[in-house]
Amino acid sequence: MxxxxxxxxxxxxxxxxxxxxxxxxxxxxxxxxxxxxxxxxxxxxxxxxxxxxxxxxxxxxxxxxxxxxxxxxxxxxxxxxxxxxxxxxxxxxxxxxxxPGWAPGPGDDWRMVTSEAGVPGQLAANMRVFLATGPGSVAAMGRLPVAHVLCRRIDAAETPYPHDNGEWLIGRPPFSVEDEVETFRQAGVDILVTKNAGGAGGFAKLEAARALGLPVVMIDRPxxxxxxxxxxxxxxxxxxxxx
Missing domain, CATH: 3.40.1210.10 (Survival protein SurE-like phosphatase/nucleotidase)
Structure with a gap:
């Protein structure tokens, strides 16, 4: 077969x-x-x-x-x-x-959007954003109206981040909760943007956001x-x- x-x-x-x-x-x-x-x-x-x-x-x-x-x-x-x-x-x-997709639990502050197009409306101008949606989503969202964007990707980038208020962060999952907490703290992250991918491998970032009291913009599945x-x-x- x-x-x-x-x-x-x-x-x-x-x-x-x-x-x-x-x-x-x-x-x-x-x-x-x-x-x-x-x-x-x-x-x-x-x-x-x-x-x-x-x-x-x-x-x-x-x-x-x-x-x-x-x-x-x-x-x-x-x-x-x-x-x-x-x-x-x-x-x-x-x-x-x-x-199965992820669902918010006690202590979570999730703002649900149906697609990348809904992300900018959940952000404020003074925010430092951690973008955990992958580099393919950057074009769909355009230049986010925030102070700074840190977008994580697996491969080293061949070109700089396409907007003047952002940068790439290279890293291959899985990450521990402790790793994510440290990353968010060092970068001064105010809000996490991610996709509802589900699974155990990417959940650490959501646990880290909960531990730090950070809001999460969660993009729903297509x-x-x-x-x-x-x-x-x-x-x-x-x-x-x-x-």
């Missing part, structure tokens, strides 16, 4: 590792290539986009995949929607690994495609077993 795994998350790495031990399966993990030095994945790995819907459909069809596991980021809405549509057209089983969902690695593996 041949499985295409759309990767890029912690769950995808776990799924690749576990499926790689099953001698009945041939697994190809596909990475978009957004990170220049991604963490290693078990099995065959392809890097780079498919080139569009027709090219992706041909790739799935020509390689004879018996199932597709979409374990991309919850905000990778375009590739998830396209993949589900292609699989439905080809009658190839599809499952989206979609971990609409997800129809089709079967797996909230955990184990659920995704059960889906493969049912195939």
């Amino acid at each position: 041949r499985i295409l795994l759309l990767a890029g998350t912690y769950e995808a790495r776990q799924i690749a590792q576990r499926l790689g031990r099953d001698g009945r399966l041939e697994v190809t993990a596909s990475l978009a290539g957004a990170t220049r030095v991604p963490l290693p994945l078990d099995g065959e790995v392809r890097v780079g986009g498919f080139g569009g819907q027709v090219e992706q459909q041909n790739y799935i069809m020509n390689n004879g995949f018996d199932g597709v596991i979409d374990a991309t980021h919850p905000f990778a809405a375009r590739i998830s929607a396209r993949t589900q549509m292609i699989c439905a057209a080809l009658n190839v089983p599809y499952v989206q690994v979609l971990r 609409p997800q495609p129809p089709g079967e969902k797996a909230e955990t690695v184990e659920a995704a593996l059960d889906w493969v077993e049912r195939l």
